[in-house]
Amino acid sequence: MTKPPTPTPTRSAPTMNDVARAANVSKMTVSRALRGDRIAPETKARILAEIDRLHYVPHAAAGALASRRSGFVAVIVPSIDNANFAETVRGLEAELRAAGLDLLLGTTEYRIGREDELVQTMMRHRPEGIVLTGGVHTSRVADRLARSGIPVVETWDLPATPIGHVVGFSNRAAGAMMTEHLAAIGRRRIAFLGGASPRDPRGEARKHGYLEALVRLGLGPPRTLRYGLPPLSMHHGAAGLARTIARWPDIDGLVCASDPIAFGAISECQRRRIAVPQTIAIGGFGDFEIARCSHPGITTIAVEAAQIGQRAGAILRTVIEALRRGEACPATIDETSMSLEVRGSTVGEREGKDFFFGKKKQKTF
């Protein structure tokens, strides 16, 4: 007996050929039905019915191979566990899914070198675009990307020498803006917490903004210390405040590299019965939910995290489409806005929600 033509009928997934046979058309027609090419409505209906009946699912890798379009966009963020980046990824995903593009997500965990590995790994999937966080990359990454010719969008910063497109804002300006706010409300001995590691170039940039503002405002020597490795978070804020105070007991203002850090610092103040903002006014960055919901609210710099993602996605859509048609696109620089949100951690006493820790005013309720 000869073996049957189908050795093991292990009912593996149906292919486009199966659908074609069932609908009595050629493979190509099925392909056209799926991708919206011109096709007779009734043929299309018949094909779609068969697809449904057979539970056919197109094989993305095969399509990618044949069409030379992976349908992927690679995104690299320092951490997923950060409301800001999560928002950006969400905005990006929404924009890209609408264009039929899938996200390939990678996190560096703030480790230098990890980005390089990730880029290399992801290149194997031939992404049609890459979204990076920040403007600081190893030269190997820049090389690889340049060689590949893949459109690149850098986000969350305004790099001096961009690789490709940019959607972001000046972290330096953010650090300066908060420092100036504290000065404007009369603070003179302002410290900075965070941004002490090259692993987090954006945090460092905010610190530079603070340093520059100090000079500009004539506020004397900087008060910063090296403490902690990214991701800096609440407990770093608490411990960092303790160290800062130990070193400069007289500070009356504190700029933090992020809201979680600021929250930690404020909590530590509460524990130590230090009045915020009376004794120390504290500002953060990012407008995290905690900045709005904690008590007192945290004065912060709000940035459009979701929009950064959405716009990066929009740029990529345009560029990828142009590239598919063989056209080139000029590099875009899209500066997103940021705004100072003044809350209780720098300006106390706001009607109905004032809060003086450790003191008074047992307002009845």
Add this chain to the structure above:
Amino acid sequence: MTKPPTPTPTRSAPTMNDVARAANVSKMTVSRALRGDRIAPETKARILAEIDRLHYVPHAAAGALASRRSGFVAVIVPSIDNANFAETVRGLEAELRAAGLDLLLGTTEYRIGREDELVQTMMRHRPEGIVLTGGVHTSRVADRLARSGIPVVETWDLPATPIGHVVGFSNRAAGAMMTEHLAAIGRRRIAFLGGASPRDPRGEARKHGYLEALVRLGLGPPRTLRYGLPPLSMHHGAAGLARTIARWPDIDGLVCASDPIAFGAISECQRRRIAVPQTIAIGGFGDFEIARCSHPGITTIAVEAAQIGQRAGAILRTVIEALRRGEACPATIDETSMSLEVRGSTVGEREGKDFFFGKKKQKTF
């Protein structure tokens, strides 16, 4: 004149064939060099040198097509912007990257039906495994997965009728545990905040645990209200507390479906000069950083978020490898542990860090 054999030398990415030619071997030998098959050391060295020189990057889609192994694992979580899930994804990623598997991440944003869409979309990439959050899925999803034969791991819960493997814990037990803790410290009028939407089955399960515990403890009628749509967060906690108090002004305990909710509730208490924990003891869930860093600390149920991911990854590694060898694997149920972390929001007065809001004890420091 005849056209040259290479029409447009647009230096497109080199292929394995280019490497093979350059190293004077066959394509197959290059493939072997890359995947660790037996090969003469010097041949391998020569090939790797050429790969480096030519900047060759393997084409994942082509490999996947030929080998019938995508190298992908699909992960679906409700939201990426949640420290718990982010931790799980991180644990999973670490485990899988080590096995050469790439993550395909999708978020449902707590929308029913989104999971179904995502599964369908992701199936096009023929993932070798799927990690789901929770044990509640539409029948279409279950169908699709069953038909595909892809190994499935459900996480963050203990489904009554699992699809495949399980790594999780009982959210019901978690809700009960916190309720029992509040009862144990003398609370009798305990409310629950959260878990009011079928969009978040795990939150609902915690609420059920609360309800069961109430009955078991003889603590009278439940105090819960429908409020908010997932993801419930800090501001829902604040507003939810307000509503709960309006309805049941005499509560002395509050179980929240998550730490952020609890934090919002506590903040609202502070705003209203309600002493926590004296007047109302408040518990959360998840052991988020804010539970450790806020003031007072939040009593919570700690779960091993990262471990859930890590173990799900380990299971998949095993199962996928077995499957590649043609073996089958029995379904695993891996119950992860959880523990009650008692902090200031339910039990005040802990040496050195006590905090009675609005009252006394200006301990000098």
Add this chain to the structure above:
DNA sequence: GAGGGTTGTGTTAGCGGTAACATGCTCCGG
């Protein structure tokens, strides 16, 4: 030194789609 295993490499035939061109058909104006 013949038989049988190992080792290193090459050959062949796809994997499941799509680009590009080919084909038959209908419809139209002149």
Add this chain to the structure above:
DNA sequence: CCGGAGCATGTTACCGCTAACACAACCCTC
């Protein structure tokens, strides 16, 4: 009633890689 345009569909030739088998050279062992 013919030429040519436009439409719906089919044919062919890959995309870049790997499974499976083929094969030659070498190593044993008896």
